[in-house]
Amino acid sequence: MYTTIQLIHSWWAYLVLFIVLIATINALAGYAGNKEYTPKDFRIALFALIVTHLQFLIGLILYFVSPLGLQNISNNGMGEVMKNSEFRLYAVEHPLIMIITVVLITIGYSKHKKKLVSKPKFKMLAIFYTLGLVFMLSRIPWQQWFN
Numbered sequence: 086m087y088t089t090i091q092l093i094h095s096w097w098a099y100l101v102l103f104i105v106l107i108a109t110i111n112a113l114a115g116y117a118g119n120k121e122y123t124p125k126d127f128r129i130a131l132f133a134l135i136v137t138h139l140q141f142l143i144g145l146i147l148y149f150v151s152p153l154g155l156q157n158i159s160n161n162g163m164g165e166v167m168k169n170s171e172f173r174l175y176a177v178e179h180p181l182i183m184i185i186t187v188v189l190i191t192i193g194y195s196k197h198k199k200k201l202v203s204k205p206k207f208k209m210l211a212i213f214y215t216l217g218l219v220f221m222l223s224r225i226p227w228q229q230w231f232n
Contacts, residue, residue: 087150094143095229101140102221105190108133109218112210115203122203130210134194137217141187148180174226182224189217 108129115126148154153175158166166172193213200206 109214116207
């Protein structure tokens with residue numbers, strides 16, 4: 086079960102990164118170009134929200150079944166996990182930063198829906214999706230992606 090969940094989480098991450106990047110670029114371009122907010126823009130933002138939340142759920146399952154997640158903390162203790170950079174990345178940093186990413190994207194999506202005109206809609210998406218993307222990029226386990 087662990088390897089299957091890990092495989093799904095790893096492959097889905099490519100989709101999440103791609104879609105959030107597209108949604109961020111779309112929001113920035115819409116804001117900078119004073120474009121009219123269209124149903125296409127809404128769908129792009131919504132799709133980024135959906136794939137991010139699905140990835141979070143997959144990651145949550147993985148955290149509880151992975152030897153690098155909660156089991157690592159239980160087996161080695163938090164002090165030992167925090168001393169080892171690889172353990173700390175998988176058990177603490179990656180999950181925490183990805184939760185922050187999901188929260189930022191969710192806030193941005195929620196706030197943009199309350200705006201009535203295009204520029205503020207794009208502004209909310211641009212701010213929160215860009216922050217989410219930066220946070221996401223900061224704690225992707227790149228060494229595992231490029232092996």
